[in-house]
Amino acid sequence: MRLGFRFRLVPFIATVVLVALGISLAQWQTRRAEQKLALEATLCARQASPAIRLDAPPSTPIAQLEYRRVLLKGSFLPDWPIFLDNRPHQGVAGFYLLMPFKIAAGNLHVLVARGWFPRNVQDRTRMPMLVTPSGTIEIEGIVRSDIGHVMQLGALDPPTPHAIVQNLDVAAFAHASGLNALPFVVEQASELPDGLVRDWPAPAVDVERHRAYAFQWYALAAMALIFFIATGFRRGAR
Numbered sequence: 001m002r003l004g005f006r007f008r009l010v011p012f013i014a015t016v017v018l019v020a021l022g023i024s025l026a027q028w029q030t031r032r033a034e035q036k037l038a039l040e041a042t043l044c045a046r047q048a049s050p051a052i053r054l055d056a057p058p059s060t061p062i063a064q065l066e067y068r069r070v071l072l073k074g075s076f077l078p079d080w081p082i083f084l085d086n087r088p089h090q091g092v093a094g095f096y097l098l099m100p101f102k103i104a105a106g107n108l109h110v111l112v113a114r115g116w117f118p119r120n121v122q123d124r125t126r127m128p129m130l131v132t133p134s135g136t137i138e139i140e141g142i143v144r145s146d147i148g149h150v151m152q153l154g155a156l157d158p159p160t161p162h163a164i165v166q167n168l169d170v171a172a173f174a175h176a177s178g179l180n181a182l183p184f185v186v187e188q189a190s191e192l193p194d195g196l197v198r199d200w201p202a203p204a205v206d207v208e209r210h211r212a213y214a215f216q217w218y219a220l221a222a223m224a225l226i227f228f229i230a231t232g233f234r235r236g237a238r
Contacts, residue, residue, distance in 0.1 A: 005232045015228040022221030029214035036207045043067050043203060051140055054182075055105040062184055065143050067203075070186060072139050074104040076112070078132040080177055083164045085124075086150045087116060089197060094118040096147060097130070097196060098168065100179055101186075104136055109179040111170060112139070113147050113187045115196025125164060131194040141186035142200070146170065 051069040052058070058065055077100045084096040094116050101112045120126040149167045157165040159173045174181035187200045 005229075007232065011228055011231065015224050018224035019221040022217045022219075022224065026214040026217035026221070029210045029217065033207045033210035033214070036210065039203070040207070047142070054110070055103060057108065057182065062143075062145055065184070066145050068143050069189070070141055070143055072101055072103060072110065072112070072141065072186065073136065074102045075134070075136050076101055076114075076132050077109075077179075078130070080161050080179075081130060082159055082168060082173070083127065083162075084147060084168060085164050085166055089116050089118075089199065092118050095127075095164070098147065098185070099132070100177065100181065101139075107180055109181045111173060111181055111185050112141065113144075113185055113200075114194070115188060115198045117196055127162075128195075133192055133194070137192075139188055139190040139192070141188045141190070144185045144187055147185045147187075148201075 046067045047069060049068060051071050052065075053071045053073075055073070080100050082098040084098060087094055087096045096116055097114045098111055099114055100109045102109050117128060120128075147168060152166040156167055156169055156172065157163065159165065159168055159176045170181065170183055170185060174183075188198055189200075191198065
């Protein structure tokens with residue numbers, strides 16, 4: 001039997017499309033992995049930098065200030081707690097407690113994520129007795145552009161004192177509260193005797209996931225090319 005290759009236009013076009021698509025998507029996933037590696041290096045460098053004392057509106061853009069450690073001196077406003085729902089910790093349902101913090105120098109406020117506490121099993125709207133330090137204190141935290149989002153259908157719940165919300169927009173909080181609030185959130189890192197858990201989730205980098213996706217797309221491109229060549233030779237043999 002004589003071996004030959006039979007060229008067919010339609011399978012060739014389909015193969016070219018699949019190979020080009022697979023390589024393009026694989027390269028996109030590879031670039032995403034490289035971006036995540038760069039982000040991880042940036043996060044490590046910023047968190048290792050000395051803490052910035054926040055006494056006035058920062059001149060640094062938020063994109064460059066995010067994940068930096070900051071020092072805040074002032075007092076909490078206990079009349080404006082907000083509870084972020086659906087924030088589990090180690091498999092336990094619970095809330096994040098957010099509370100505005102008035103900076104001692106001037107009339108500037110920043111929304112502080114104080115920590116996590118578990119949900120009441122019998123009544124999710126029943127909150128524990130909050131322990132809020134009184135007077136002027138100093139705390140350290142990490143700047144975040146927001147506190148993270150969970151899936152929510154419909155519009156955001158309006159921020160009000162003692163409200164239970166799924167997500168929170170910092171600008172909406174500043175408007176509703178009438179406070180001169182900075183456009184970011186600070187995740188509190190300093191320990192205080194308030195019973196809250198401050199084990200904040202690290203930003204998702206997922207470099208290996210992008211690399212795995214890139215391998216899958218390269219494999220798809222290779223399989224399409226191998227299939228085209230193998231079926232061409234088979235048809236030629238017949």
